[in-house]
Amino acid sequence: MQNIELNGKTILITGGAGFIGSNLILELLKKIESINIVSVDNLNDYYDVSIKEWRLSEIEKEVKKHSNSNYHFIKGDIADKGIIDEIFKKYSPDIVVNLAAQAGVRYSIINPDAYIQSNMIGFYNLLEACRHSYDNGAKGVEHFVYASSSSVYGSNKKVPYSVDDKVDNPVSLYAATKKSNELMAHSYSKLYNIPSTGLRFFTVYGPAGRPDMAYFGFTNKLRNNETIEIFNYGNCKRDFTYIDDIVYGVKCVMEKAPERKVGEDELPIPPYSIYNIGNNNPENLLDFVTILQEELLNEEILPKDYDFESHKKLVPMQPGDVPVTYADVSTLERDFDFKPQTSLREGLRRFAKWYKEFYL
Template sequence: MGVETNKAAAQGRILVTGAAGFIGFHLCAQLLKQGVWVVGFDNLNDYYDVELKRARLAILQEDERFVFVKGDLAEKQAVEAVFRKYRPQIVVNLAAQAGVRYSITNPEAYIFSNVVGFFNILEACRHACDLSGQRVEHLLYASSSSVYGNQQKTPFSVADDVSKPISLYAATKKTDELMAYTYSHLYGIPTTGLRFFTVYGPYGRPDMAYFSFTQKMVRGETIKVFNNGDMKRDFTYVGDIVRGVTAMLDHPPQGEDPARVYNIGNNRPEDLLDFIETLEQCLMAEGVIDRPAHKEFLPMQPGDVYQTFADVSDLERDFGFKPTTSIRDGLGRFAKWYKNYYGCCGDGGMNG
């Protein structure tokens, strides 16, 4: 048994949707270390390499306190069945269709997963007592820094106007925040929205830039650098994300406002070209590549934003926490994982 550091561990199970996903996997792994019983829910879709999702899942399933349920959030009966059987007291909804660019070509996936799926979670939380006799004490859910759109004011604060999203992905995440607010106020469900800022790290998503850059570098291919490299991102290490989420679990919003939203970001934007250079250095240090990447500089893509920059003062005030992992440390850990997982590296990690 791990050491219990969350009250939730003693009270009952936590439901984590998207458990085979990048952030979901790392959160579940940390909760299991803390002695928490976790119910993981995921549809294992093929948006990216399913084998990577299965590899994450296999690690979690080594712990007897982890239960996995394969299902789709967009199927109401499947969601209700999980609530009825496992009676979660805390729900962390991380399942979503991710990716700004994919939302341009596959918009329906975002409506089903991010809107209909989250609606089903809210309804299950609303009717939890009827389904299982157990009230949901806290619902935490993934939002995104994408909701800030192309605003010029920095850093991005949760008090800023986010009524002008520039991608369907961002629009669905803002929709989730609005629905959560409504359900909180109508039905007394404490909800916490988590605006994640460009999360990276081991077992990450292959569609993310740092991961796809790595695969292309391994294969000796040219990487595409958009807006001619003139972009800034508040890259946030996944371990910091998990620390922030676990700090919130036992602290649902209270008082007159049962719905809160927080930024979780590194609070320090990095120039894209500096980020790529650090990635190259970390990969070369691990022997994953032996030279810097060939680069093709291109204009900005539709739906992309120039910069992201998280104001985390609310996070510090309410939880005494802010991300601390440097880009060099975080990318160094990713490079070590990549070398180990793919056995580096003749196929670029495509058959890991």
């Protein structure tokens, strides 16, 4: 692996107003003495834009504390090739972290176009920009890091999921686009010697997360006196991974790129890696709901006499969903000493505190 010093570098982070992107920017500002961050996000209304605006305001507060660092936010869509080309021309990023994507398994069933635009065309635009960053002998992009997803494992029966497993049977268009990203990145790594690392994220949660995720959606529904639906009659397990653990892992990966090597045929061996990034500890959905309820009561988001049983409904599995997600993170642990630190209870407690401040 090739070590990369982040100090003094220019980092392009797409999806910079998103859940993972905004937290990564905050972490880099706090931990790296001098850094130039270029952030792009289209601020679409897939979910409540006020949460994205809150995240951006948190970044602005942090920026003011760091006179040695620069931060530029660009409202734009990565599917717009002109915007991406202009960013590369103006800022010449050393590292690109692509976290912009149309997320969500179920939404891909009703609005596939959004996934093709962002996850396919947008991804291609970034790969092309990375490729041309080496034109005329320029040093170009040192590392292209991108978000894949545990969804690529589809209905894989073998658990925990390993990066060595075959992932040729996606059960949603979202998963298919993420698998396509991995294939596209591999081909560009091979053809143009672009060091690239894909990260298969497992159920990321925490304060100011995505409202379409179960813990957030359940909280909203319980507050509104609505019934929450627990899929597969509660026989689901999820490898919930707290946002701080995810961000720590992404930062570690940014600092070590796959090494450029030449094979016996004198052609580049693709400098390409894929890792699972998860908690390596799947939680039963019913246990998760119980912990969430307790933390919502502790924060007085719900009244002490709230009747949870009357607000719960066990329902069949939804199209595109899978019963279990479970990350084998042994390669990430081996290469980056990655060990998640946050328990589900602690993570949900922090979410509940944020939720109370933001909404109540």
